[in-house]
Amino acid sequence: MSELTSTKLDPDAHLVLEQPLLRLPHELLRKNLKNAQRQIEIANKGITSSLSSDAKKPDDALASLDATLARAQNLKRKLEALHNEEKQLHRQQKARVEHLQALHEIPSLADVKYDSWAHQRLDRLLVDYLLRQGYVDSARQLAAERHAEDLTDVPIFEECGRIEHSLRQGRLQEALSWCTENKQALKKTESKLEMELRLQQFIEMVREGQMGKLMEAIAHARKHLAGGQDVEFGLRAGGLLAHPPETLVEPYQAMYSTDRYQHLATLFLQTHHNLLSLPSQPLLHIALSAGLSALKTPTCHSIHAAQPSTLTGSPVCPICSTELNELAKGVPYAHHTKSYMEDDSAPGKGG
Numbered sequence: 001m002s003e004l005t006s007t008k009l010d011p012d013a014h015l016v017l018e019q020p021l022l023r024l025p026h027e028l029l030r031k032n033l034k035n036a037q038r039q040i041e042i043a044n045k046g047i048t049s050s051l052s053s054d055a056k057k058p059d060d061a062l063a064s065l066d067a068t069l070a071r072a073q074n075l076k077r078k079l080e081a082l083h084n085e086e087k088q089l090h091r092q093q094k095a096r097v098e099h100l101q102a103l104h105e106i107p108s109l110a111d112v113k114y115d116s117w118a119h120q121r122l123d124r125l126l127v128d129y130l131l132r133q134g135y136v137d138s139a140r141q142l143a144a145e146r147h148a149e150d151l152t153d154v155p156i157f158e159e160c161g162r163i164e165h166s167l168r169q170g171r172l173q174e175a176l177s178w179c180t181e182n183k184q185a186l187k188k189t190e191s192k193l194e195m196e197l198r199l200q201q202f203i204e205m206v207r208e209g210q211m212g213k214l215m216e217a218i219a220h221a222r223k224h225l226a227g228g229q230d231v232e233f234g235l236r237a238g239g240l241l242a243h244p245p246e247t248l249v250e251p252y253q254a255m256y257s258t259d260r261y262q263h264l265a266t267l268f269l270q271t272h273h274n275l276l277s278l279p280s281q282p283l284l285h286i287a288l289s290a291g292l293s294a295l296k297t298p299t300c301h302s303i304h305a306a307q308p309s310t311l312t313g314s315p316v317c318p319i320c321s322t323e324l325n326e327l328a329k330g331v332p333y334a335h336h337t338k339s340y341m342e343d344d345s346a347p348g349k350g351g
Helices: 011-052 058-104 112-132 136-145 154-168 173-181 183-188 193-208 211-224 232-241 252-256 260-275 283-295
Strands: none
Touching: 011 058, 011 183, 011 283, 058 112, 112 136, 112 154, 112 283, 136 154, 154 173, 154 260, 173 183, 173 193, 173 260, 183 193, 183 260, 193 211, 193 232, 193 252, 193 260, 211 232, 232 252
């Protein structure tokens, strides 16, 4: 017990796992600022154009002023909405900084304050896990019950899950709208998500096989798939025109397959998480992996090793348990330079 009470807390070691907690509000605030700048630029161009028009008749001048006023009012509404979103993000950012700062004020792992802080962190990890598994309502309820709304990202994952589900159901419009909203950021990261979605639109037009749809598909390809820096999509589209939907020739058979929507959904998730600096796997898995690595030995995944079990038949080793065995496969083995043994089990004792 004396050893436990003297265990000093190292906040920096804990904060390694907490980087996404602060990164997401920062990324959303940057996105909010970019949106505000874009809205101002668009409105400024429209207002300048209206004011510079040569309206010789009083009615034309009045109509021009009305249009200018309407644009200004529309800009005001959009900026107010963005400002409210900004205030909410600042509130979340403040709550998260205070949550992490509290860790620096806890001297020991045995302190009751650390127990409270660790429980709150566990609630955050569980909410994150539920959101990534699609249990949005359960995650929202847990966050509300634990008063952790500002420490979790329910709306972000809810939108992400909705778009992912629409792609798995064969609908492209929501994902395309998201790409339009984040066009500059996607261009900066050289993402191919929008091109893949446009190619899927082309595939669906060609699949119908009607002459009108084929002409529409060609026009679509010229507009969205040809002339860009990546000529691969234009070549794939051109090759697809020469192969019917029932073709067995690859890669066109795979392109016609409805399984491609699953690929698009996975690609969207990867792009979404990269754009917002979110880990690709649940934070709960990351936290568990750190502890599992400390317990893992070469015998844990050996098919020849006979694992000791409890009276109920469950393995004693957490790594060998059904729940954690698969997760532990990817973590490194523990590096133990010394062996420890109970006094009663030492050689020469107990007969």
